[in-house]
């Protein structure tokens with residue numbers, strides 16, 4: 376049987392990981408994050424489509440492309456979490472399970488980071504656990520897909 380596809384989408388400035396505020400985000404680069412995801416996907420026997428963009432519209436288009444193609448979306452919308460109704464609407468439109476990931480604990484940070492529009496579309500949110508949050512999200516998403524296939 377074909378492996379289920381999980382989209383792992385990353386928003387603005389995450390291409391700067393490793394260089395960007397290492398005291399907040401750690402030293403891992405976006406390539407390291409992708410490696411964490413590739414290794415987790417191999418272990419879990421799922422396929423992933425790992426992407427990053429700085430553009431809100433591109434993120435919206437990528438979310439739309441997931442409809443009928445992916446079984447779930449793991450998304451770190453970065454700063455757009457706190458601003459983007461367009462990304463929320465796109466996630467609501469695709470009718471797929473969504474897990475929101477943040478590397479840092481947004482609730483320990485500035486008040487404007489405490490609210491995420493995207494969370495309204497998410498089954499769950501993982502934040503503050505560093506890049507391992509992506510592997511945990513892949514584990515949870517795979518469990519949910521297997522549960523759905525069992526029904």
Ligand code: DQA
Pocket residue numbers: 387388389451452453454455456476477478479480481488
């Ligand atoms: C982030 C948290 C956001 O508040 C911030 O704008 C980011 C990264 C995180 O992964 O911790 O760019 O999503």
